[in-house]
Amino acid sequence: MAVIEVNGLHKVFRTKAKEPGLRGSVRSLLRPAYSEVVAVKDISFAVEAGELLAFIGPNGAGKSTTIKMLTGILNPTAGTAQVLGLVPWEARRQLAYTIGSVFGQKSQLWYHLPALDSFRLLGSIYEIAGRDLAKRLDQVVELFELAEFIKTPVRKLSLGQRMRCEIAASILHRPKVIFLDEPTIGLDVVAKLKIRELIKRLNEEEKTTIFLTSHDAGDIEQLCKRVIVINHGEIILDTSTSYLRHNYLTTRIVNVKFAAPCPELRLFHAEILKHTEKGVKFRINTRFTSIEEVLGELFAQADIEDISVEEPAMEEVIRDIYGRPAGEGEQHAAG
Amino acid sequence: MFTEAKRVVRFVFQYFSANLQSAMEYRGAFLSQVVFMFLNNLMLLFFWWVLFTQIESLNGWSFEHVMLLYAVASGAYACQALLFGGSFSLSRAVAEGRLDFYLALPKPVLLHVLISRSSASAWGDLAFSLVIFALTTAPSPGQLLGFLILILAGGVVTTSFAVLAHSLSFWLGHSEQLAGQLTEALLTFSLYPEGIFSATTRLVLYTAIPAGFVSYLPVRILKDFGLAHVGMLLVFALGLAVAARLVFYRGLRRYESGNLVVINALD
Numbered sequence: 318m319a320v321i322e323v324n325g326l327h328k329v330f331r332t333k334a335k336e337p338g339l340r341g342s343v344r345s346l347l348r349p350a351y352s353e354v355v356a357v358k359d360i361s362f363a364v365e366a367g368e369l370l371a372f373i374g375p376n377g378a379g380k381s382t383t384i385k386m387l388t389g390i391l392n393p394t395a396g397t398a399q400v401l402g403l404v405p406w407e408a409r410r411q412l413a414y415t416i417g418s419v420f421g422q423k424s425q426l427w428y429h430l431p432a433l434d435s436f437r438l439l440g441s442i443y444e445i446a447g448r449d450l451a452k453r454l455d456q457v458v459e460l461f462e463l464a465e466f467i468k469t470p471v472r473k474l475s476l477g478q479r480m481r482c483e484i485a486a487s488i489l490h491r492p493k494v495i496f497l498d499e500p501t502i503g504l505d506v507v508a509k510l511k512i513r514e515l516i517k518r519l520n521e522e523e524k525t526t527i528f529l530t531s532h533d534a535g536d537i538e539q540l541c542k543r544v545i546v547i548n549h550g551e552i553i554l555d556t557s558t559s560y561l562r563h564n565y566l567t568t569r570i571v572n573v574k575f576a577a578p579c580p581e582l583r584l585f586h587a588e589i590l591k592h593t594e595k596g597v598k599f600r601i602n603t604r605f606t607s608i609e610e611v612l613g614e615l616f617a618q619a620d621i622e623d624i625s626v627e628e629p630a631m632e633e634v635i636r637d638i639y640g641r642p643a644g645e646g647e648q649h650a651a652g
Numbered sequence: 653m654f655t656e657a658k659r660v661v662r663f664v665f666q667y668f669s670a671n672l673q674s675a676m677e678y679r680g681a682f683l684s685q686v687v688f689m690f691l692n693n694l695m696l697l698f699f700w701w702v703l704f705t706q707i708e709s710l711n712g713w714s715f716e717h718v719m720l721l722y723a724v725a726s727g728a729y730a731c732q733a734l735l736f737g738g739s740f741s742l743s744r745a746v747a748e749g750r751l752d753f754y755l756a757l758p759k760p761v762l763l764h765v766l767i768s769r770s771s772a773s774a775w776g777d778l779a780f781s782l783v784i785f786a787l788t789t790a791p792s793p794g795q796l797l798g799f800l801i802l803i804l805a806g807g808v809v810t811t812s813f814a815v816l817a818h819s820l821s822f823w824l825g826h827s828e829q830l831a832g833q834l835t836e837a838l839l840t841f842s843l844y845p846e847g848i849f850s851a852t853t854r855l856v857l858y859t860a861i862p863a864g865f866v867s868y869l870p871v872r873i874l875k876d877f878g879l880a881h882v883g884m885l886l887v888f889a890l891g892l893a894v895a896a897r898l899v900f901y902r903g904l905r906r907y908e909s910g911n912l913v914v915i916n917a918l919d
Contacts, residue, residue: 420752
């Protein structure tokens with residue numbers, strides 16, 4: 318059963334157009350001119366109950382605009398959408414009781430108070446009765462492992478702990494669908510892993526449908542089975558994560574620090590980006606070469622002190638999708 | 653309806669309590685803000701005292717009238733700042749797209765934004781208001797209750813006026829400064845005796861800048877109680893609140909369209 322159904326959703330913003338410089342500003346003040354920006358272009362998709370879907374794209378692609386329309390914050394210019402059977406912008410308050418949202422860069426917690434106080438306030442906003450709230454708080458504290466710091470003022474929490482509290486705050490009312498907008502933004506590797514683990518548990522244990530946007534290819538690879546890629550307001554790929562992984566998330570940048578100077582280095586299966594006596598940075602494409610193969614070459618020629626692997630940037634993935642021959646970048650059935 | 657009213661009161665109280673707890677996290681800052689606001693108000697009143705040592709009355713207004721005026725005006729302002737502190741930064745919330753947060757929650761957006769903040773220093777205003785009222789009137793519990801109703805009505809007037817002024821940002825974009833000037837004008841006029849103004853100015857002060865309903869009319873009620881005046885005040889406060897709500901939600905439609913001049917609509 319589909320919990321989100323989107324058909325031909327379209328959003329156009331009217332923005333003020335101004336020529337550069339002071340003259341442009343004066344002219345715009347006297348005779349303002351407007352131009353139209355298409356933020357979301359006729360998109361259609363459906364999300365099934367219990368799915369963990371990644372909705373990804375570079376900055377300005379239309380991700381947040383789509384989420385804002387699906388949560389009822391923004392009205393669309395054209396098209397229809399239903400979330401849990403409700404039209405979001407017509408039944409926003411009713412819908413708010415059954416969905417949750419976390420905007421990674423905007424906090425819903427009180428900065429100077431312990432998260433527990435924010436949770437109680439949210440309990441009252443969602444009209445959860447006292448005993449139910451206490452029970453739910455116990456569940457959420459256990460699920461998100463918050464016991465250690467739930468009574469600490471939010472300002473004293475690490476970013477990772479704060480994000481755990483943010484997500485916990487958004488599920489107090491047992492939403493059936495949750496929109497997570499960049500939940501791992503700014504987090505270190507360990508905190509990212511923890512958040513991913515918790516999102517997965519939320520999806521598995523509470524059967525919550527998760528609509529996730531992220532810049533982080535790791536979030537998508539490790540969490541989602543299906544991915545929708547949006548760019549310039551259009552859906553350019555709707556496919557399974559395994560398809561994306563095998564076909565697009567294939568480049569890796571590897572940084573290597575040598576234990577002893579290594580002035581000469583030849584790698585046959587990688588593209589060297591930078592090489593000094595102290596280290597080397599190279600790109601490999603896992604579609605054609607395995608990391609082990611390249612590392613084998615490397616170990617044969619140098620003493621290695623440290624290795625780190627970077628995942629491809631979202632912009633690179635998008636470029637790659639566009640770069641493929643026609644047909645390959647079109648919609649694929651999610652598997 | 654009674655259950656709904658109870659729910660709203662509980663909701664307002666919980667925000668009020670969270671704001672108070674948040675302010676008290678910094679004990680020193682909280683107490684000093686309260687004390688200094690009290691002293692600041694006292695200093696303003698001191699200038700009037702100096703003036704009234706030179707003259708007996710100002711177009712029928714004595715120093716006692718002015719004390720009542722200060723008690724009522726600072727009380728009304730305290731009600732606004734303590735209960736509906738979000739009204740001071742409403743245009744900024746619009747300009748920064750912060751209404752998104754309230755739109756995503758199942759509570760009335762305007763009420764939610766208004767109660768979301770509370771000013772700690774306003775406890776100094778409230779204390780000042782009650783102390784000055786007690787000094788001028790030596791009130792009975794009934795009179796005290798009446799006074800609280802008057803300042804609450806005044807607070808509804810100042811809050812509604814602020815909502816109207818700040819809602820301009822839905823149409824004008826960044827109009828925080830303009831809204832600030834308008835609300836400041838209301839406060840300033842509320843702190844001067846009605847007697848010094850001409851009939852035309854008074855007309856303005858009972859309509860466009862409703863200082864008359866924040867302080868002059870309440871002072872008149874306190875000095876010379878009349879049900880008609882109480883009725884006028886309550887009807888005006890309610891009417892202005894309804895108008896403010898209407899204008900805000902009309903503006904909110906522009907916000908929901910994403911076409912506000914100030915909004916960076918794209919992600």
